[in-house]
Amino acid sequence: MGLPGPKGPSQGEIRLPPHACPSIMSGPVTPGIGRESYDQDYFERNVRQSPSVTPGADSTLPGFPATCRNDPRPGSYFDGVKQVKQSPALGGNIISVTFTVPHILEYREGADWELRRCYNRSALLDALHYLSDNGPCNHTVVAWTGEIRHASDSDDDAVPDEDPPIAPSSTSISLGGNARMQIGPPKNVFVTRADQLRLERQLHEDDISILPVWLADEKDMTSGGIKLYDQSRWRRYAEHDLCALLHYRQHPPSEPYSEGVRWADYYRMNQLFAQKVIENYRPGDIIIVHDYYLMLLPLLLRERYPDISIAFYLHTPFASSELIRCLGRRQSILEGILGSNLVVFQSFHYAQHFANSCARILGLEATSRTVRTATRRVRVEVIPMGINISTVRSLAWKATATEKCSLLKQQHGGKKIIVAYDPKDRLGGVDKKLLAFDRFLNKYPEYQNRVVLIQVMSPTTMEADDTEESDYATGVSELVSEVNRKYGSLDYMPIQLQSQSLTIDEYFALLRSGHVALFTSVRDGMSTTSLEYVVCQQNSHGPIIISEFSGTASSLKEAIQINPWDTDGVADEIYRALNMSEEERQDMHAAMHKHVTERDVRYWATTMVRRLKRAVVAPDSKSVAAKGLPIIG
Numbered sequence: 235m236g237l238p239g240p241k242g243p244s245q246g247e248i249r250l251p252p253h254a255c256p257s258i259m260s261g262p263v264t265p266g267i268g269r270e271s272y273d274q275d276y277f278e279r280n281v282r283q284s285p286s287v288t289p290g291a292d293s294t295l296p297g298f299p300a301t302c303r304n305d306p307r308p309g310s311y312f313d314g315v316k317q318v319k320q321s322p323a324l325g326g327n328i329i330s331v332t333f334t335v336p337h338i339l340e341y342r343e344g345a346d347w348e349l350r351r352c353y354n355r356s357a358l359l360d361a362l363h364y365l366s367d368n369g370p371c372n373h374t375v376v377a378w379t380g381e382i383r384h385a386s387d388s389d390d391d392a393v394p395d396e397d398p399p400i401a402p403s404s405t406s407i408s409l410g411g412n413a414r415m416q417i418g419p420p421k422n423v424f425v426t427r428a429d430q431l432r433l434e435r436q437l438h439e440d441d442i443s444i445l446p447v448w449l450a451d452e453k454d455m456t457s458g459g460i461k462l463y464d465q466s467r468w469r470r471y472a473e474h475d476l477c478a479l480l481h482y483r484q485h486p487p488s489e490p491y492s493e494g495v496r497w498a499d500y501y502r503m504n505q506l507f508a509q510k511v512i513e514n515y516r517p518g519d520i521i522i523v524h525d526y527y528l529m530l531l532p533l534l535l536r537e538r539y540p541d542i543s544i545a546f547y548l549h550t551p552f553a554s555s556e557l558i559r560c561l562g563r564r565q566s567i568l569e570g571i572l573g574s575n576l577v578v579f580q581s582f583h584y585a586q587h588f589a590n591s592c593a594r595i596l597g598l599e600a601t602s603r604t605v606r607t608a609t610r611r612v613r614v615e616v617i618p619m620g621i622n623i624s625t626v627r628s629l630a631w632k633a634t635a636t637e638k639c640s641l642l643k644q645q646h647g648g649k650k651i652i653v654a655y656d657p658k659d660r661l662g663g664v665d666k667k668l669l670a671f672d673r674f675l676n677k678y679p680e681y682q683n684r685v686v687l688i689q690v691m692s693p694t695t696m697e698a699d700d701t702e703e704s705d706y707a708t709g710v711s712e713l714v715s716e717v718n719r720k721y722g723s724l725d726y727m728p729i730q731l732q733s734q735s736l737t738i739d740e741y742f743a744l745l746r747s748g749h750v751a752l753f754t755s756v757r758d759g760m761s762t763t764s765l766e767y768v769v770c771q772q773n774s775h776g777p778i779i780i781s782e783f784s785g786t787a788s789s790l791k792e793a794i795q796i797n798p799w800d801t802d803g804v805a806d807e808i809y810r811a812l813n814m815s816e817e818e819r820q821d822m823h824a825a826m827h828k829h830v831t832e833r834d835v836r837y838w839a840t841t842m843v844r845r846l847k848r849a850v851v852a853p854d855s856k857s858v859a860a861k862g863l864p865i866i867g
Contacts, residue, residue: 326516327374328520329376329511331522331528331531332525334380335375335380336356336362338383339380341383341384341385347433348385357619361835363441365839376447377446379446383423384423423462423465424462427459445510447510449503471496475493475563476561480552482553484560518543520543520843521543524547532571533570534573544574545577546574548580551758564591572592572607578845580616581785582788584616617838619835620838626769627769635738639742649684652671653747655741655744659703661756661758664691664710665713667687668710672717673802674804677806685728686728686730688748689732691732710731745771746770749774751777751780753781754804756781757783761785761786764786777793779793780794789829791829793822
């Protein structure tokens with residue numbers, strides 16, 4: 235049974251292009267703001283030409299459709315844009331749909347908005363920048379504004395934009411950060427119609443062209459503006475119910491009806507995203523939907539446009555079918571994802587769990603490569619997210635980062651440095667890492683006073699019970715104290731624990747200074763810190779020890795892979811990594827460096843588009859053999 239679609243065009247105009255549909259053309263981009271409110275040249279003056287495509291030249295990037303060029307095309311997302319780049323093979327432009335804008339927005343009535351950047355490093359943000367700056371097709375991002383704050387409510391001592399704190403370089407976090415990362419909860423805000431328009435202009439003119447989604451109940455959207463209250467409620471179902479389950483965590487039962495309220499907000503949020511995409515979609519455009527916040531969106535869009543081309547990319551793990559079966563809304567979630575032509579995961583195991591869930595819960599024919607619904611064949615792929623190599627190199631070898639790296643090495647007086655950077659929650663497996671390091675120092679006493687573990691724990695972005703999080707942090711601190719008491723002295727502490735976010739210089743100085751990197755996550759999608767460590771070690775060839783439960787493990791097959799629960803085994807692998815010959819270190823690093831540089835953000839973007847094209851044009855026939863492992867229902 236399909237999800238009810240958002241309000242949109244009537245049946246009589248459903249096959250018309252958007253610019254010919256009165257119901258779309260008359261719909262405001264911002265509630266209460268019509269198109270006549272915009273300056274005539276507002277959007278036209280900001281249409282960017284791709285630097286990778288020379289006007290008149292027959293050139294495109296590998297992997298993108300060869301017909302995607304700077305050709306004239308009547309009409310566009312907005313009135314006033316008379317020429318855009320298009321791809322007749324797939325129809326036209328790329329619309330990326332992600333949960334939040336990459337800013338914290340601060341509002342002062344009647345003035346320009348403060349756009350405070352949240353993260354410097356994020357693989358998802360790298361991908362959005364790449365598609366905007368280098369892709370041969372026009373690229374637009376549709377995203378929620380995030381929790382809006384009054385500018386006067388901001389902390390005067392906040393870190394300035396030019397040197398923001400760095401969050402974990404993980405694709406499993408929302409770009410706009412979590413409200414928990416801000417100082418104090420955002421208050422209720424009323425944003426005037428004029429200021430909504432002002433923000434939309436500012437975001438369109440940003441280095442990534444963004445179309446903001448305004449999330450509010452219908453009664454709170456008026457011609458004079460929009461009332462925003464309890465803004466974090468739009469996150470609750472995704473973060474409390476979905477994210478926890480996907481990471482193999484289940485919350486205890488809560489008060490009656492609370493799950494139903496969270497679900498209603500999640501459903502409305504996906505509907506409002508669908509409306510925003512439909513306002514700006516033209517048949518043939520490519521839609522790339524990101525992550526668990528928008529799992530209902532593909533089906534909502536397909537019910538409006540049956541021939542739409544959609545890829546859904548999950549940045550987190552996908553849990554086994556036994557866990558998914560525990561989700562009360564499991565059928566709606568799976569059917570929502572299956573509105574896509576292409577469903578993409580970070581790891582083969584996650585793809586297999588998804589297909590298994592479709593078979594066991596929905597009763598569909600499924601393999602590790604395809605899921606067949608009643609009307610279509612949905613392709614399943616594994617495309618690990620890549621990083622922007624040139625950006626990492628330029629940041630890691632800045633003079634300021636180099637200076638901090640030198641100071642860090644001097645501080646530890648020639649000792650071997652093991653580096654680690656993890657979120658401050660149980661998923662990082664820091665407690666297991668500390669137990670293994672304790673065992674290493676006990677089993678190999680010759681390394682006492684010769685090696686130091688620098689463990690950084692950044693604020694978590696996944697919702698967790700405050701008591702549980704506090705207990706975990708206390709346990710980690712107690713383990714650090716115990717190890718330092720057993721093996722430390724006045725001039726030597728074997729474990730240096732930092733519970734804070736790092737600046738971009740500090741982060742890359744840490745990665746460059748390490749002789750070994752140790753990652754013991756018990757569950758994650760893909761923390762790109764390990765990939766960035768490889769780039770930062772291009773001269774030092776430091777080995778990586780990585781948990782087999784990390785989403786990155788499959789991308790770094792040459793790394794030393796460990797089971798974080800095997801304390802004795804991890805201790806032995808630490809010893810092995812510290813005693814590798816230079817030749818072994820070089821061989822391991824060369825193989826990992828080759829993979830990381832070849833499977834970068836450019837590879838991810840071009841592969842996504844190419845495989846979506848293949849999924850769209852593939853014949854929908856049961857005679858087509860689906861290569862993959864059969865799923866047993």
